[in-house]
Amino acid sequence: MTFRLLETGVSPGAFNMGLDEAILGAVAEGRQPPTLRLYGWNPPTVTLGYFQGLDEEVDREACARMGVDVVRRITGGGAVFHDAELTYSIVLPESHPRARPGILDSYRVLCAGVVEGLARLGLSGEFAPINDVLVGGRKVSGNAQTRKRGCILQHGTILLDVDVDRMFALLKVPSEKMKGKLIEDVKQRVTSLRHQLGRSVGLPEAAAAFAAGFAAALDVVLDPAQPSPEELEEGRRIAREKYGTEAWTGRRK
Amino acid sequence: MTLRRIVKIPAGKLLKLTADVENGVLKSVAVRGDFFAHPEEGFDRAEESLVDIPVGEFRSAFSAALAREGVELFGLSADAAADVFEEMLHDLPPA
Structure with missing residues (x-):
């Protein structure tokens, strides 16, 4: 069984979300096979x-000042600051043998790819429902899933490094009074590959490890490819008309 | 009057509930947070259907609307949201 593997490097947030949605459309219409990006x-x-x-x-002024884009996802879950990070998306039809009908089961099956990727870096990860993967009891990966047009789209992050103070300069917290304590809590609860391994892990090394991890966990062969010209064009269009617009980003104030 | 609560749902996510209530009627409601709902658009429609209902009907109306839309929730439940909603009604001045 083969999945397509796309390594698309670094891009702006609106395009990243647009391309995930374009891949979903291409897989839903049978134009492309199940895909790991x-x-x-x-x-x-x-x-x-x-x-x-x-x-x-989100503190949008702080984001603008620090050169950080703000984009709304099509998936639920929480606000994420994407910086030193490997992100994956996986798209497969709900009818595919590797898909699970239940949402929680699907998280477990697909997050096994993250756990296996961590193992390839020498780390022992565990899936923590609903949607996290932990190392040593601390979160290293957050994941979010949606189902559209007969397909599952799950995307998720693997923290290469983390700067909790910088993250909280961009995000709002329910209570300013509690902010200090909250930041300390998050520092205790979140970790990264650099913290766990005591060395930095670059995007290429992480991508290789997690590609192998997903291939092993899902028992599939990965076929390296490029996004099709149609997918790229569609991804740019969706970025322009949806993810890059105030109407979408501000649809819930 | 605008009512608002931010509550960590037991074994769930962080719910940020905002409602405008006038004369016992829900004029607007925003159910926000880091929970998951499938399908997402069904949740949007269920939420919109709560506008202009009497506040006492929140629990039954939200639950029925989510069921009608076939929405499955993770990190939140209709009853957990209703618990928070009913609790914040205590902020209303006595009639």
Whole structure:
């Protein structure tokens, strides 16, 4: 069984989300096989969950000042600051043998790719429902799934490094009074490959490890490819008409 | 009057609930947070259907609307949202 493997390097957030959606469309229409995509972010981007309020979660002035884009996802879950990170997306039909009907089961099956990728770097990860992967009890990966047009799209992050203070300069917290404590809590609860391995892991090394991890966990062969010209064009169009617009980003204030 | 609560749902996600209530009627409601709902658009429609209902009907109306839309929730439940909603009604001045 073969999945297509796309390594698309680093891109702006609106394009990253647009290309994930374009791949979903191509797989849904049978124009492309199930696909694993690995990518990064430039400029750094805050993504918001589908059900989150923009003004509630993000300090847009701080983002503008620090050159950080803000983009809303089609998936639920929380706000994420994407910087030193490997991101993956995986798209497969709901009817595919590797797909699971239940959402929680699907998270478990697909997050096994993250756990296996960590193993290839010498780390022992564990899936923590609903949607996290932990190393040593600390979160190293967050994941989010949606189902559209008969397909599953799951995307998720693997932290190569993390700067919690910088993250909280961009995000709003429910109570300014509690901010200090919250930051300390998050520092305790979140980790990264660099923290765990005591050395930096670059995007190429991480991409190789997690491609192998997904291939092993899903028992599939990965066929390296490029996004089709149609997918790239569609991804750019969706970025322009949806993810790059205030109407979409601010649809929940 | 605008009512608002931010509540960590037990064994769930962070719910940020905002509602405008006038004379016992829900004029607007925003159910926001880092939960998951499938399909997402069904949740949007269920949420919109709550506008102009009497506040006492929130629990039954939200639950029925989510069921009608076939929405599955993770990190939140209709009842957990209703618990928070009913709790924040205590902020209303006595009639």
